[in-house]
Amino acid sequence: MSPEDRRRPQEATIVAPPPGSVADLFAEALPGLEMTPMQGALDVIIQIGRDDAHRVLEAAKHNDKLAFDFLRNLSGVDYEEQGLEVVYHLYSFKHRHNITIRAKVPAEDARIQSATDLWRAADWHEREARDMFGIDFEGHPNLVPILLPDDMLDHFPLRKDNPLAPLEEWQGEILGPKMGDAGYIPPGSGFEATPAAEGEEA
Amino acid sequence: MIGVLKSLTATMGTFMRKPVTIQYPTEHRKVPERERAFPILLWDFNIDEPFCTGCHACERACPVECMTVTMRDNPLFAEGKSKRRKIIDEFYIDYGRCMRCNICVEVCNFDAIAMNNTWSGHELSTVDRKELILDLDQLLDLSKRKDLQAWDPAAETRASTEGRPQPPIAQVGATEDAPAAGEPLTVAERSAEEQDSPPTP
Amino acid sequence: MTNDPDLPAMTYDPELETIDLNINIGPQHPATHGVFRMVLVVDGERVEDLVPHIGYMHRGAEKLSEHMDYRQAIGYQDRTEYLAQFNAELCYVQAVEKLAGLVPPERAEYIRVILAELNRISSHFMFLGAFGTDLGVFGTSFTYAFRERENLLDLFEEVSGDRLMYAYFRPGGVAWDVPHNFVERVKWVCDQALIGAKDLDTLLTDNEIFIARTLNIGKLSIEDAIDFGASGPVLRACGLKFDLRRDEPYSIYDRFDFDIPVGSNGDSYDRYLVRLEEIRQSVRIVRQAIDQMPDGPILPEKLPRALRPAAGEVYMRCENPRGEYGIYLISRGSTQPYRLRIRSSSFCNLAALKHMTVGHYVADAVTILGSIDIVLCEVDR
């Protein structure tokens, strides 16, 4: 493998899950659903479109054979040219099975229906995904920033087009260039030395 | 009522026990040999130069980018005294950034960097965080004074010779006047050395 | 009374001529365990509404990890879960191993499990001490707990070289072997931990005042707990016997015999009891592991110099002291994680805080927050 090939992100080879897996239950519960089942390192993954997402999640929660009552994790992923994804990791205490649902969301029109009506656990996770990726969760009762301050609304830190170095520079601008220096007093803090005192020191 | 009295027996019981306090500034707990305080550089007493050749391996591997390294040609190599073609020129470590992950020690090809395993690595408080940026002389100082504790992993690890224990500190003793690598310092020697060592600047 | 739009609206009852009072607890408050902030809307002493504010400690560990290679990112796990560092590291290195197809040697697995369980004990001691302080014990429970935690930290220091930020586990094994007196030290520490647990048990468990302050405070039903995504002792206190170590065994946990303590009521008292009992169960696991621990290598024989897992993704979950700690790791074939998502147990447990607190008194809000046992670095990441 040449160095150039190494630098280019690889795509995971799609391994079909073994027959009889949870993905088949989904195909059974929602006939006609367009989805790509995959076998991950631990769980079965199904990849679906944005518009199907809420229908699938609703079936996952309420269908008796699926009965995914525990939302383990909800996260956003930025796949650059392939767009964003919202990933739901679900677990069923009843049947003790896992599923990973990956819903594709185009980056330029990042919105998806909220899952808060199904699991209250989705509330904070979706707020965080909104902070980090700018995904708009439609129907979320209170989609306000949770981890980031309000003035970070135009920066979505975990998107890949928001690299680390410019973020640090941007923070540096806010904090001031001399913030790291000892004895530095930020302007406007009320502790600035008076000009007379400075003169005395000099 | 009974539970309340039971609680009182707990407190009265511990009142009778011996306190566990160590009176820190006057009394130091012995730190273990594999203590990881902050990275320092090691001094090669055989040739009288640092082990470090300035190869940038640690600088690249550092997760927090706290190191600055430059290398130069080794004058001792030109004289034929040393096998090191290049030698460290300047080395800065910002202890204020360092997260003490030990990765620099693991990636070093020359066993030139080690973690300070004495109390002097912990008592570093200063009034100015610029003083936490150490230069080459300060980084080599501890090793030159031979104040590091000897850590001999061969004596410590048991049958697991296939494993890869981290040996760099054993280098410290590898000179004529210091105890050889196989013999760790006795406790008395260690504590005496600890007390002698002045605090790091 | 301020009219800050950030704060929840106050209600005004014209008949009784009373208005609600907003009380700001945190970010600098003795009871908030870090920089958590909650705004309580109180009517007298009764909490009418609660608005949690988090994010003061957000350091972008996920973003930073994307710019590290797989070994460098271990250090950020310590800093994310700073009371159960070995557990967090274990979860992370297992995620990497799953992707890279590494199988750690037996001895390394045992070392990891022993250290992770001891770390669970130390984390629970931290909870017991801090919980007593939240309830107003004059530091007594705190010092009892810290006395034992100190023994554990000493052991961790002897093993890994650091008291808090261990960075000791590696994908494929552990960084270096344990010291020669490890077995004796672990046995001694286990005995001490049981003594400390007994002290705290005598001090608190049967105390009527303690019971009055915690029983039926912050009740959570099983259904609500699952709905909120709560896990760990908070979920088990509700009465659901669910433990990832038993139900989805990872590492070598299927080789040990241990009980899963559960509560019946889902209140603060049950959470306390569950954690106290988990200390004893962890000691059981450690004792079994130390008896079975084999000799041998601590890293696989073929370990690549730079780890470059094949493209793929894994959601690794571990039972941490505070609940399910998950690492969602996506690799796209480079030396760096493409995406690292930390499913923080405290974050999910904290989401249920409002549900548990509303209707209780101000003093109970502190109790409930303490009983969830949050680690703010883990919440904010």
Added chain:
Amino acid sequence: MALVLWGLFGVDMNVWLDAFLRLQLIVIVMTVTVMALIYVERKFVGRIQMRLGPMRTGPYGTLQSVADAVKLLTKEDLRPATADFWLFELAPYVTFVPVFMTLLALPFMEDWGVRDLQLGLFYIVAVSGVTVIGYIMAGWASDNKYALLGAVRSAAQLISYEIPLILAVLAVSMVAGSLNLNDIILQQDTIPNALLQPLPFLILLTATLAELSRRPFDIPIGESEVVGGPWVEYSGIRWSIIFALTEYAGLWGMAVLGSLVFLGGWEFPFGTSGFWGDFDFLYQMALVFAKSSFLILTMMLISATFPRLRIDQLMAFCWKILLPFGFLQIVINGIVLMYLDSEVTRDIALFATSGALLVAMAYVTYLATRQPSREARVAAMVAARSIQ
């Protein structure tokens, strides 16, 4: 000093000079005692927690209180810009002065107090109740919500616990037949009141902890809830007046009061026979010292052990348990004292009724706080469903 001793032995002198010297003596003794108590509490609690306590200043840290005092006195005295000036500045003194005034009526030795009041007990109870006004003033003036919440809590708590305290001392004064502290002490030459009246003794201990806002009743200043309550905005000298002087002088005063009223004071085991002649006051002083030290250490042990109660539980404990049993004690005391003339039967009856009431109170408390047993909890654990 000679003048003071002159006054001690009751030689006539100018009334004003005598009063002034006695006051001076009390002030000095109080200050020293407060500093000693702070040191003792830190050491004692340290040992309970398996620590050493202060060790650095002076041998075994004995000068720690002095160092603290110097630090506090030289610290900047902060006042919030929005605070009410007069109330804020006056509140510490309003809190402290009543505590000091209680000390004036205490007979520390036979015939030696600042003043021997005929209604001494009544005076002490009346004066010590004024402290709460200082709490409310501070809480209101600080312009801080924690302070306000703490002030409201303290108002509820201190006023409520004043009543059981009064009932407890009232029961004893009924037995003694006097409100004069000297008379009460002299009446205990064979049996201390703590034996005759165990229930009021327990009520007094509890109410004292509540009155002094000490753990487990430190609800007004509970630092994990209201971060210091009314005193959250105070610092430096004002805070030291509140914390050091009020809290520890109050602790000392109440412990001395308890040892005089319930433990027989300087009278109990040896009587006032005066076998040391003019130097009787030495063993009397030692007796009072030992008894009050015992009470103080008990209170410190309780403080270091228990979690804080919640305000509604505290009020329920006061109004539903302490108060009815206190009233019952007084009624029974009245009946016993009215109908029994012989001293022996009277004492036995007093002890029996009060002991029975104490047991009844313990049982009622047990019923109120009854919890499912450990076995029941274990059974529930076993029966818990494994998976949904």
